[in-house]
Amino acid sequence: MCTLARLPLLAVDIGNHQIKFGLFPRESGPGLPQPARVWSLPTHEADGDSLAALLPAEKMAWYVAAVQRQAERRLAGWVQARRPYDRYRLLRNTDFPLQIHVEQPQQVGADRLAAAVAVNHLRDPNRSAIVVDAGTAITVDLVSADGVFEGGVILPGFRLTTKALAEGTDLLPHVDHDPAADPPPVVGKSTAAAIRSGLFWGQVGAVRELTQRIAGELASPPQVFVAGGDAERLAAFLPQARVIPELVLAGIVLCAPGGESDGAGRG
Template sequence: MGLGFALFAPAKAVFLMDASFFALIAVDIGNNRIKLGRFDSPWNEPLPEPTDTISVDGRNPDLDRVAAWLSDPAAERAAWWIGSVNRPTTTLLLDWLRLERPNDRVTLLAAGDLALKIAVERPDMVGIDRLLDALAVNRIRAPERPAVVVDVGSAITVDLVSRDGVFLGGAILPGIAMSARALHEFTDLLPLVDMAELSTPPPALGTSTIPAMRSGLFWGAVGAIRQLVECLTTGGSGEPQVFLSGGAGPAVASLLGQSTRHVPHLTLGGIALAAAGGTAGGGEAGRNGVVE
């Protein structure tokens, strides 16, 4: 939806009609990070790739760093397309845009803005990042095959997209870092594990407390993802493709089978598709994106 205050106008028409004048900035606001990507238009690949990206802390965002990133003359005026699951951080960013970039255009995406069929009870309550990932996957999966979309971030989501391109829902579980904090905060003696050290798979056999925690955190997450992929696709139509994104993606992708594809900027690509009015593999969405 276009933002309803005077400094901002709906961005879709502006971007599509005058893409050379407005740089497209896709913004993925999560619970801990803000990821931004700049896209040049037009693009030829099925899923657009950002020409440049930046990531900042979502709890205390360094917006001066974002301003420096936007210092390129080509980004002097921008169309911002935002997918957010964190309302306080979104408010911070919008306030900054209002003050620092009053000539830009801003659109805050909702489920009804996406060309995606959604077969769940409350599409408006589904995290927009999950829907944007599904929109992106519909552009890169084989048309005759369903897809499982795994996002390994603050939370881990494992979602199913049908062979017809319909988002069917899925599962949400704690991310690796969240689980590590829980082990530390809800016990007396267990330390907080440095998650940077889980960039590669740890040995399954931990011979002291910290290695044992690393093993449980990492392999517990991998095992949960494997089991959910199997459960979500048992009895389905066709062998699913598995697409994986998120901070721990590269380490996990190689452990989920040869058909698993790691897509680093899946959500940002979905935002760019939404900005360009990209259609889903399953065709046109029903009213408000809901399967009727």
């Protein structure tokens, strides 16, 4: 028998194209939990030797939030086969210490809820928050001043929009997306440059408009938190936005329950 509360935590955020891992010490100081190490793998590489080489040998407790169900099933099977001494728990929406005020709470992505849980540990008391997570999809969510997840907006992210534009047209090329690149000139001097401009400035404009419209419906100005692979690029154009790169992983850790569990398996 092994007490989960004594094991190091591995928070896992399974997205549509990559899986992000964060190794957290069980004991942390005040504020948001901070990972000792973070790494990512493409979803198709997260159940093989590339993952095994990155994991410490010691026993761990896995806490997993997933929006890609097939990848999660593969990972769960790999853990059970390769690390049977570990503890593995897939977080359900009912595991999040959060009121969810939407029509179908069970359909809200676990990554959105984890981010909201983390933001409740960051925002000022009695002040609402807007949470922007810029990944494969971009989500713009509202957490009320009472800490309630109120829903939000979902739109395609940079890579998904690029892929759709290339696959849905005959002559437009696929344009690589580099989150570290400088913002492109607004007026593109080639087809590829015009696409990069439209993708970048279109996404910036969409997110800025959405945050302003959500804020306009509130009684007082909200705080804005930004996470995800494109967080830095977007936040530069969102006044007073605060970038928290590991927001979702920290939220997963905050949801990790205590107690004891025997045997590897999905909680």
